[in-house]
Amino acid sequence: MITMKTINASDLAQRDAFFTSLDKRTGETNQRVTETVSEIIRTVKEGGDQAVKNYTLKFDGSLPEYYEVPRDVINDAMTEADPAFVDAMLNAIENVRDFHQRQVQEGFIHALPNGVILGQRVRGLERVGLYVPGGTAAYPSSVIMNAVPAKIAGVKEIIMVTPPCKDGTPNPDILVAAGLCGVDRVFLSGGAQAIAALAYGTEEIPKVDKIVGPGNIFVATAKKLLYGVVDIDMIAGPSEVLVMADETADPKFVAADLMSQAEHDVLASAILVTTSAELAEKVQAEINRQVQYLSRKEIIEKSMNEYGAVLLCNTREEATVLANMVAPEHLEVLMESPMELLGALDNAGSVFLGAYASEPLGDYYAGPNHVLPTSGTARFFSPLGVQSFTKRSSYTYYTKDALHAAKDDIVLIANKEGLTAHANAITVRFEKEEK
């Protein structure tokens, strides 16, 4: 039996107690995990591939079929796959590519009449590492959402690391996704040791500039510890969906969408913000009806009873304020004229508007990225995108006359800051003339 707690949004104490419970989902750093991972990182940095393989033996009991998966094995996986799956993936890739191509930011040049040239270059990172979890969390859609924007950004080489299946073979769905998305090399290696190998490079695994992709606490901790040695994507915390709904919403749809988020994780949060108490009741009934035939029923029950909630409010405006306060990863608007609310929704990773923009549509298919800021960080973080795989740099060319015209200002500010060598670098260029 699932009972989402019902909170009257005007009861500030109750409301804030619920928000605080959401914040608490973000676990403290685990000291023991940090120590274990630190040692793995040190060992792999020094020991290279042999160290990686030793850890695989230690943790998994055996070595996988391949260390690097040969190209023809990837090609065979694509040929042998269910054609309907390949088609579905190709359609998803096309949509994701089409959306992300619109994110491309070009560099610029600003050439002044006096000969001064200023500009900015934007380029793809040289090499990116993509972690793909194994087991039940082997998600081909995750390959699409990471590899497609990297390719569009101009990343020259994508190196995937992923643990093998229990029998030591590569997961065929992941290979299909890797093949279709243009991943360059695939290594059957998982855990913190694979992250360390990507960060420092080994004899066989190339050193990368950035590591992306989800993973368990060992993978996440390794990424956190190696941040700065390489760049990383965000550390994903427990995720949320917040559905804003009024009396026009179909309770079946609302119930299904809340559960599609809740099935991810017992820490996931599904929140209904509604102006209609009647709708809320119907949604609760629908949840208990639909959950019966869902395979991840237990996870859904746990997360909805613990972190699910119905927030009752009086107006659309109040609902908007609540959504902005939660700053959810996914925000659905099942209200009349949903587009009219877009401009007021300040904090959300991805916004789904109307009765047919169900969250799973975004997870797989529509085009926007599904790697989104979680746990309220949409206040300041952004979805993964093309710019996550680029670096900018600026450039400056000055003429002698232009520098001469700027000289007094620069020297004055430099001296104010007590940096006389800065001032000297300008004045020395005009030494002869002014002596």
Next chain:
Amino acid sequence: MITMKTINASDLAQRDAFFTSLDKRTGETNQRVTETVSEIIRTVKEGGDQAVKNYTLKFDGSLPEYYEVPRDVINDAMTEADPAFVDAMLNAIENVRDFHQRQVQEGFIHALPNGVILGQRVRGLERVGLYVPGGTAAYPSSVIMNAVPAKIAGVKEIIMVTPPCKDGTPNPDILVAAGLCGVDRVFLSGGAQAIAALAYGTEEIPKVDKIVGPGNIFVATAKKLLYGVVDIDMIAGPSEVLVMADETADPKFVAADLMSQAEHDVLASAILVTTSAELAEKVQAEINRQVQYLSRKEIIEKSMNEYGAVLLCNTREEATVLANMVAPEHLEVLMESPMELLGALDNAGSVFLGAYASEPLGDYYAGPNHVLPTSGTARFFSPLGVQSFTKRSSYTYYTKDALHAAKDDIVLIANKEGLTAHANAITVRFEKEEK
């Protein structure tokens, strides 16, 4: 006496030993500092302004003249300032604004003929905190480089925190910079306690979404620990300049530019990469001549003797390879036809081309940002810019027909991933019709 070590770039052992010594400048996290700062954060989170003031009393011995600097004190500082300084600052602000306005990235909408709407919004963060160090490291230019791009990004409120001068009064140059750049509020508070106040908010200091600006190890550690509660800019490590020069370069200019970086910090690194052994010798002589009249002579001597180097190579191409390996914060090209090299320079925060684009020109004046990725992180990090102060979010509107057309693909992928509640969220929308 300054002697930059001379390394023949083809001697790989010697070259790599030098590169390793540069990497080692990045200090280990200091355990004792981390503990102290963690306690300060906890105390300020609970105790608010009183806790901030208690720490100020404890560390500085007295409270400053104001907690929040009144608006008329800021206005008076601008009126009473040396008009030449105000003019120089205004000119710098104009250049920085002009450059950064070109970085603005607009959102987009992609409306399809079938009624589907996809898009991306780009908006400024709501509120940003700017830390400005006090004492000898009180740099008005730092206010410009942080506040101007924030304003262009559309940040609604900039809150500055800065320690007072020794006598408890605000630093007038910093107030002038704050006033000219449109900083909204200024609090006389420094150290980790000021960072914690910005992250959580106190009775008087508003909670912000992102904290930027340089600071000592306590400030940097507080930012690192609070990353996730708020966004932060990069943690700046020891900085570098790398000058590529051939026989056409003026040794006086090269020497002066190397020292302008070296004066920042005993850990700063100044590297000359040159095809001309003759130039290298003249540069060393010039350094020892010019350093005599520079106020930060001791810092320059230390950093150049320890982390300075001349890398001798044979061709422009070799010099380019070396520059890309170091991935310096600042890269100067004092070679013939410098613009021709731009496209080959992959890794640098800011590139200065030609004899008159001296690094201090970029620190204060030309327009590009001076907050740059340090210690080789230009391989994957970017300069501070307008996009550092924005967040993106995506949005999706779908019609019933469009979702119906996508249904089978989505359901297939969801089932492959074992996420049946995801599949259910799509199928439930067409339940009646297909039963």
